[in-house]
Amino acid sequence: MSGSRNNHYVPEWHQRGFIEPGQDRLAYLDLSPRLHRLKEGGVKAEQSRFKSYPSQCFVQRDLYSTFFxxxxxxxxxxxxxxxxxxxxxxxxxxxxxxxxxxxxxxxLQHFQELFTYIDIQKLRTPRARARNCSSRGIKFGAGRKLVPRIMFLLMRSNQTASSRTSISASRGA
Structure with missing residues (x-):
């Protein structure tokens, strides 16, 4: 199966909330622009400030992909x-x-979903994944494994969906 490989660690809908009225792009600052060595021996950074569409920001190829x-x-x-x-x-x-x-x-209706969303945001950035994986000896690349915390949250989200179904069934009774 070949699925979504360009993974956003900040959802596009969330990014759109920061676009100025009447605009369609974000003002973007790359804190780690690529560096190029000059023939003269110096180093020059690529452009770090630019405007970009949400589809192109806060995205990394295969950030959450696994290869078994x-x-x-x-x-x-x-x-x-x-x-x-x-x-x-x-x-x-x-x-x-x-x-x-x-x-x-x-x-009140969306309380649990808001805090689940906030909680997961702490884990989904490249920096957080690198920190969580390196502290557990998990490697990236072809032998990449799932981060245990992400597996826990996946199981928890499935249990939450099941409990919502049983709660709404009991309320209807």
């Missing part, structure tokens, strides 16, 4: 992106929107 004993590119598994982050982003968008408003009932 096969060469990179042969079999890519994107279940972390689809089943964990996709689900959290889908429920997080209305939760963030609710808390940006003043409807207290909407806050």
């Amino acid at each position: 004993g096969t060469p990179i590119g042969t079999h890519v598994n994107d279940e972390i992106e689809r089943k964990l982050f996709g689900t959290v982003d889908t429920t997080g968008a209305p939760a963030v929107k609710a808390f940006a408003g003043s409807d207290v009932n909407a806050w």
Whole structure:
């Protein structure tokens, strides 16, 4: 299966909330621009300030992809992106929107989803993944393994979905 390989660690819907009215791009500052060695012996950094579309910002290829004993590119598994982050982003968008408003009932309705979204944001950046993986001896590349915390959250999100179904069934009774 070849799935989504360009993974956003800040969802596009969240980025769009920071675009100036009447604009369609973000003002973007690259804190680590690529460096080029000059023939004269100096170093020059690429442009670090520019405008860019949300589809091009806060994205990294294969950030959440896993490869199970096969060469990179042969079999890519994107279940972390689809089943964990996709689900959290889908429920997080209305939760963030609710808390940006003043409807207290909407806050109560989306309370759990907001904090799940905030919690997962701490784990999904390249820096957080590198920190979590290096402290556990997990390597990146063709032998990349899943971060235990992400697996925990995936199981928790499945349990939360099951408990919501049982709660709504009991309320209907």
